[in-house]
Amino acid sequence: MAPPLSRRALLQSAVLAAAVPGAAGAAATRATAAPPPPPRSWTVQPFALDEVALGDGIFAAKRRLMLDYARGYDVERLLQVFRANANLPTGGAVSPGGWEGLDGEANGNLRGHYPGHFMTMLAQAHAGTGDPLHADRLRTMIGALTEVREALRHDPAVLSTEGRFGRATEQLRGSYQYVDLAVGALPRAVTFSAWVRPGHDGAWARVLDFGDDTTRYLYLAARNAAGVPRFALTTGGPGAEQGIDGTAPLPLERWSHLAVTIADGTGTLYVDGTAVARNTAMTLTPADLGTPAHHWLGRSRFAADPVFAGAFDEFNVWSRALTAAEIGALQDGPAAGTPAGRGDLASYDFEETGGGTFSDASGRGGTATLRRTWGGPSHPGFLAAYPETQFIELESMTGSDYHRVWAPYYTAHKILRGLLDAYLATGDGRALDLASGMGDWMHSRLAPLPDAVRQRMWGIFSSGEYGGIVEAICDLHALTGRAEHLALARLFDLDRLIDACAADTDVLDGLHANQHIPIFTGLVRLYDETGEERYLTAARNFWRMVVPVRMYGIGGTSTGEFWRARGVIAGTLGDTTAETCCAYNMLKLSRTLFFHDQDPAYMDYYERALYNQVLGSKQDRADAEKPLVTYFIGLTPGHVRDYTPKQGTTCCEGTGMESATKYQDSVYFKASDGSALYVNLYSPSTLTWAEHGVTVTQRTDFPREQGTTLTVTGATAAFALRLRVPSWATAGFRVTVNGRAAEGAPVPGNYFSVARTWRDGDTVRIDMPFRLRVERALDDPGLQTLFLGPVNLVARDPATSYLEFGLYGNAALSGDLLPSLAPVPGRPLHHTLDGVEFAPFFEGTEDPTHAYLRRVEPTVVFGTVDSGVTNPTRDNGTTLLDEVWAGAPFDDKGTLLTRVRSVVAAWVSEGRLPRADGQAVLRTAQRALYVP
Template sequence: MARPLSRRTLLQTAALTAAATAVPAAAAGPAHSAPNAPATPSGVPAAWTVRPFGLEDVTLGPGVFDAKRRLMLDHARGYDVNRLLQVFRANAGLSSRGAVAPGGWEGLDGEANGNLRGHYTGHFLTMLAQAHRSTGEQVFADRIGTVVGALAEVREALRSEPAVLSTGGRFGRAAENVRGSYQYVDLPAAVLDGTPALTLSAWVRPAHGAAWARILDFGDDTTRYLYLAARNAAGVPRFAVTASGPGGEQGLDGTAPLPLDEWSHLAVTVADGTGTLYVDGAAVARNTAMTLTPAALGTLAHHWLGRSHFPADPVFAGAFEDVNVYARALTADEVAELHAGRAADTSAGRGDLASYAFDETAGGTFADASGRGLDAGLRRTWGAPSHPGFLAAYPETQFIALESMTGSDYTRVWAPYYTAHKILRGLLDAYLATDDERALDLASGMCDWMHARLSVLPAATLQRMWGLFSSGEFGGIVEAVCDLHALTGRPEHLALARLFDLDRLIDACAADTDVLEGLHANQHIPIFTGLVRLHDETGEQRYLTAAKNFWGMVVPHRTYAIGGTSSGEFWKARGVIAGTIGDTTAESCCAYNMLKLSRALFFHEQDPAYMDYYERALYNQVLGSKQDRPDAEKPLVTYFVGLTPGHVRDYTPKQGTTCCEGTGMESATKYQDSVYFAKADGSALYVNLYSDSRLAWAEKGVTVTQSTRYPEEQGSTLTIGGGRASFTLLLRVPSWAAAGFRVTVNGRAVPGAPVPGRYFGVSRSWRDGDTVRISVPFRLRVEKAPDDPGLQALFLGPVGLVARRPGPEPVRFGLYGNAGLSGDLLPSLTPVPGRPLHYTLDGVGLAPFAEGTEDPTHAYFRRSEPRVIFGTSDSTVANPAREDGTTLLDEIWAGAPFSGKGALVARVRATVDAWVLAGLLGRADGDKVVSTARRAEYAR
């Protein structure tokens, strides 16, 4: 028996989504909630008249969901979380412990300069939390603890002044600048002291091959400076000095790249018009026209190791040891000695202008051994966080820059608040799964920081920010902040949630004005789940109204047959489906977020359409987005599901760390979250999905075990276990269940007429062992694209069937030739022996969309019924069509089901007469059609 639901558990399982009032026992219709109600003694808000169960309360049985989940759980157990933490530790200047970031969007070298890094760690935390709640396995809790502990260390480091990261050096210790740390060494202004001659000597160990990373850069700006770069555009070291910017540089270029992760010695001498560059003790370049000296540049403002005066240049990644500056040009022999040992042990001695051994092991100050007392300090290029709660895998500059942006540029700023949302959500889920107070403290601190940052901005600035494509995307942050507010009760957290209001979108949707065309789909879907939560917290009706109306603008008007939405990540005009099909349709994140929104709305209004959509998207796009094979490195989840003919799904997009792979990890560890819901007063149990599972309903003291191979099986069996309990079992009757829906209890039929697209109620005082059998026969049906009825998708019950054949030409099928009197098109298909839900038609294989294979697929086909055929009897008459594309056969079969052959023939005669009268069909051909229908044999 599962433990009673605590307040913490309820927050996790329901995502703090308030619920609506109960539905009648026999059929569910719309009902509205009372928002912002106080919590009951059990911790459930009074408005939550329907609530979900915790992931720990619903156990998946064998079947397609369990099989897909096991693949993801194996990935969650085995993946090295230190790789995900690398970018966080680097940003704080901490050791990455040898870990290498995953790459793709989760690293420094990915798309748009890695400006989304950190998001994937949040997704991974959520996956681990859901996995722990579902399985109870300690390994997931341990991994959560590792991540949360590391993030706590990162935040502490960001709060503090940067500290040296000591590493092994060429001769002793050295100071390392981790790539991604944005740290550099700031030398006092008096270092050069107007010297007319100069030698620079440094041991360096580059860790990355980025061009123009500076070993040192002394100057004022981008006009007067001298620098030594580890690599120029050609990949070799370069020294340059100028008083007139890049065009006036007098330079020295090396002849070969410095090796990465190895120590190299560089030296530059400048005196008497000659400059020489040395690498590892050997002269590699000489310039006898180098007239500029430090004295000629005058007093310079900045003297940096590791940082460039050009903002676009990277910060040097690697280690420094024994850096010396001399007020003379050393001889070649002296430079050779510097390559052989420490400066202090050579004839040249330590630099007389400055000398840094970099052998410190703590603190952020580097001692000057020249005798001049010019100690240097470790700094961040971006200064320090504006608030101690800041936590990210990149500097706060992303957030600061967004505040002044007037146009989108994701290479400069790529959705920093979206990334913050993923981290925040992961921390909240970690806390709710393990009670780790550190996670809650980190989450609360993040919201404190965001409130401090955003609350001082003018309203117009916020509206501009949130309206920017991509750069201003903030994902589901409002939902997460509201969830935090429910835990902390702090008014500034609720105030923060409201600072993300995008008023023009909210107002338009509240007025039921469709403004979605041209909008980035996944940027906006989670906004509305957040608005539902804001309604819960504030009682403001326009939030809930906007969310409900928005859902209706997407479903069905912008929804593909598989349940997905978006084309190239954007929405097109309302009702345009066929006209938007391409290789980049149905972004997987969109389906994930539409499921969340549907679920949230259902708790406010028990419209079965929400769960009909949920089943469609879950059993098709969401399941089909996960590949059916194990992988230690990648979650193997699609980004786009292309709907072009012959599309092959890509399960490793963009190196494997995209938003969709993140949400895919989450989806695959919470398949059971919406199988059952309960009325808060315990009077009814909603069975929303038919999935092999076991519910432990602690409040009622019963279990409900659902045994089924659905959708391979056309029905399910529910067995009640435990003590007696009285409640109404509300069974969802799918909207496609036109072939009947029958219910028995302990073998006896339950009276009543279940209506497709409603809930059917069975009220009873249940006893241990009571058995409910649900039969829901499937029929093969087509769903037509609204803007092109000839483009159709094929469904058997909830299962979308795809044709497996290479493209690019669309598959063409005729289905009426052997249709049954019931209107079922299934007799036209040939079952594949031993493979449920697999068929062939005209030599082409058909399979469930949910199968995660790399076969070329056709989710849509072209309907081709060139001649009028009944029961495989060919009339030889061409199948005529109206201007709208409706054919004679379409109109005849629209009358199905037929009670018998006579009823079908009567329908044929009446339709033929009408078409002859309209001039669409000749009388002789019409008679042929009728006679063919009369002599044909039909399946039931």
């Protein structure tokens, strides 16, 4: 669906303003950009983050911790890997590390994703708080990324640095740059001399590599496998190398001089003017290589070897073996001023401060050229923190190998999403220009591929993961209206998955969960843009394949990142359950589906996952260097949450940053025609509904308070207030308007509508008493998790086996199990049972917790009176007490006794309970006292 002309005009003016570095461009970047109109297919629409302000409460407290991180973290560190990729100055910034660095898992093949998350966080933080600092930081990042893309568009340029004698050229780690020399054939006797300042300790990075292939070559490596310099010459490959190894590592970030002489069967290696090793049995000479096909500084013919990171100063090659005295003299000044003079075969000073070539002072005119190992982008819109090779290699891969290729389109999604959010938050047209260029580049890369190749790519675990890129591309298309961008979104179709889910065929067993969940949010947006029903149908069906059959009590899903068979909950509990990214993406999908179908189940799930896993994934303490968000949340007994997983900067910490700055995004929705306001979540907040000229303020300490108050102020407006009645609200959901009971009977798991003409000062009070209830694991009813209203209660205990508890002993006539627990004074939602504390899951502590417990009701007990009769069990795990209390709520004791008689009679008639025991159970029930 193309946006109206006014949006295109806005886009054009924004991009033009960004292209002009004068005052008009600067002014344009100060304003936010109007978002495109919502899709016509949405029957319900969200409010923008700046239209809903969070009030004090658990969400604001969690957000405050993340906002402190957003303000304090150095964005120059986030930009380091992008600048390094383009060999631009990094200002000494150190990358965040973890997955967002060259030394991270799989050699940093996911770098660039975290800055994308960070941009989204800043955009949301700016919208939610109005703090201009967040927008300023976004503009810094946008400006830097614009410079990076511009540098990548062109051939490599010299990055000049202070040298050993004058200037030198620097090759940043991650730039994959090297110097291509023009030397020609080498004589039998030769001397190589180079000043180097290594910036990394990677083994086998070449100072020089002359040769044809991996069979005929000579090289000088800064470090071999033992960490010391090595020179080698061979015409028969690695096994036939004639080498010289140094005795000590070269220091990092310090200038060292390396020299090698070869003559008369002897090779000598010098370090800083001193001969450190000699090989007197060299039968090969450089002349045996003939005219080498390449003469490189910094690059190896072996693809697995790293590119040299650091700086080069004077490089010389002489057609003779210099004396020890001559090499010693090279330590004191430029070669031209020493007895050796300049190299007669090659002599480079590296004094150039610009351009992409180096002049040869040997008199041979062999100009050297700065190059990238991967050439350069296939399209000028390319933007990434690593070479395009990951995208290229994916096209020929047939199996998973994330050490070689790790989800490049996933990383592209995070960058694209961050740029789009940055554009909407700041109005900076450069961000949209970067995003649009990325779309153009991806289209140029993917459109020519045969469909079979793309289908294979997207089906490869991890390497082919592309996250929510389809959703982002659809949003890009809504801004640009360009047909290529909509066509690009459809190039990510994984047909076998879409078709199976559209046919309601569950194929999730064994799939990587977070690789696939965001696919379906993208499919819903594709439906919005194309009207193709199979996209929406597939997403609806998929949601039901996860909720509740693959869902843990806290709302999370997956074990060890993967799904197992539906209905297997107890059988999948472990230390690596409930990946936090999965909860983030399931919330997005639930929200997006609700825009089409106002099924309360979507918002019931949203509340469950938000109030439990998402809140509980954020640690309740400040940290200037880490967002402190879980990756996995282990649901095994005694699990302690890890808030700094895998050295930080994982995907889950990225989505965790986003979650903590958009807690208010689904509190309220509006009907597309403005006729209704949906109140989905009970959270302290203030909604500004400009369309009706009203403000709706929600005051509550929910979930510590079992209710909320909404006040309407402003203009007179007619609309229906649709209040979500949570499915757990079985103890009564009462609504009053200006003190009078609202008409109608609220039904749990539905919306309760109050339609009227609202006037300034109208007040709506909602009371929703909580009950303690259990949720049974689908595959093991005896393994249960506790809920008090929406809040998952976890036991805090260091034991590493399932804790055993009975809960029926003092159950209320209402069926509420809470009377069996004792409240902790002064600590809302905290209780104890048998000396063990139960606390809300959402508290981000490092206490060992038990999210699931083993339910044990060994004898039949009513009102704390024990009958002494063993509580019998059916083959499916259901006990006699389970069947009795399944009839709750009971109006009075008589109703309960009727239920007990009925259940006892059935169990006696089935031979599962002796008649005498049945009579003892009845007598116990009759004399027991009950909580109402």
